[in-house]
Amino acid sequence: MAADTGWPGCAKSLKGVILDLCGVLYDSGEGDGTAIPGSIEAVKKLKASDLQLRFCTNETQAARDTFVAKLQRLGFDILVSEVFSPAPAAVAVLKERALRPHLLVYDGLLPEFDSVDQTNPNCVVIGDAAEKFSYQNLNEAFRVLIGLEKPVLFSLGQGRYYKETDGLNLDVGAYMKALEYACDLKAEVVGKPSPTFFQSVLNDMGLQPHEALMIGDDLVNDVGGAQRCGMKGVQVRTGKYRPSDERHSTVTADGTVDDLAQAADAILNHRH
Amino acid sequence: MAGRRALKAVLIDLSGTLHVEDAAVPGAQDALKRLRQASVAVKFVTNTTKESKRHLLERLHRLNFDLQEKEIFTSLSAARSLLEQKQHRPLLLVEDSALEDFAGIETSEPNAVVIGLAPDHFSYQTLNEAFRMILDGAPLIAIHKARYYKRKDGLALGPGPFVTGLEYAADCKATVVGKPEKAFFTQALSDLGCSPNEAVMIGDDARDDVGGAQNAGMLGILVRTGKYREGDEKKINPSPHLTCDSFPEAVDHILKNLL
Structure with a gap:
């Protein structure tokens, strides 16, 4: 039985698979970016199987319908309703707690917050703002926080860095840490690896954690986050993967595969 | 003090200790002169990320302080010496x-x-x-x-x-490389040929000046000027060797009790 609890033996009892997007399906870059070889076919095969499939991303540079349309143009069989991203989750939290955000996010993400009152802000929301992470803009967010009696900072994800076609870039996590240090506070993370976020995906599939597998390129946030929820986590050697990930001090993936195509084949082969 | 050697050097913070913005702390120029008549080395140490030594010197000269550029050691100097060393x-x-x-x-x-x-x-x-x-x-x-x-x-x-x-x-x-790192203080003392237990630091920042210096083995004197706020001396453990109203009082204490 031991073989069925590890990777890829565990595929036998799986009922759902969750895929990260950037670095697993495609690499971002100029224009729409490029699909990772074999991934379009892999998504198709997983969808045609009896497994449930969802997509879980910390993408915060564009509104959900915009980046889903981009993936469709790249050739992926993917629907908005299958995709979980931090901004809609943050909007739900803001409304529930009647918070009015100061937003430090990429322009493309702003439409997601159209329905939220942003006057006289009493919290700050940061996403991957890329070139909008200027000293000036960070300082504005800092001043809002330091001026609040009870400063609240939401971070859409806490990734350290990600890969663009021209190299690795700082992700929102670096700027979250900067504001945490400046204001001596702890941010609330919305998105991966927050257990609430993974749980919302499991709820949508109606599955228990042990019935689902997460595949991602980010060892800590995808793999580690999923494992802490009780799911299996498999890392692909694409996207931001670095060989040192396989010797990480705190997170060990249940399996490591070359790419999504190899992961999909391993899963489907073990189910026949 | 038990276990301490005779005092050989005094490190002095700049902003908040010798001057506050563009005004000298009253009596500070004369106090510095009195200190220089004693047989101790003097060095001026500060955390700055944007002011060159030349710039700092010009400001202090405008305020009539008697010092030379080579007596100034800043966090930029500390970075430079680390770069040279490595x-x-x-x-x-x-x-x-x-x-x-x-x-x-x-x-x-x-x-x-x-x-x-x-x-x-x-x-x-x-x-x-x-x-x-x-x-x-x-x-x-x-x-x-x-x-x-x-x-x-x-x-x-x-x-x-x-x-x-x-x-x-x-x-x-x-x-x-800057205050309150231990290495900052030991580097500042290194060309004076004295060890931390032969030196005292005077500053207005309880944590960065006094706490840092005492952690490096020096004595620390906290002055109630500059950024000092009521109760700052209680924020560090061990507490300052002395907390006094201003730089001139610190100098008097050194001349009277530490030499």
């Missing part, structure tokens, strides 16, 4: 006004990152460049890690948050 070629993220303190340091094909406070350089682009170097193994050297500072238009982010962000992203630890 033969690093730095990417310098410091204000243009601080660059002259790095004159002569080789900066082509950089293999180290030095980060001060440089609002003009803290763009996404430049921080990405620094991050990629660090991830490839370049050491991260921080002038200091202050959280924020006061500007005329309000509070503004200091270098600390950016250092912390880079540390997190690259999963590394910066080498901090």
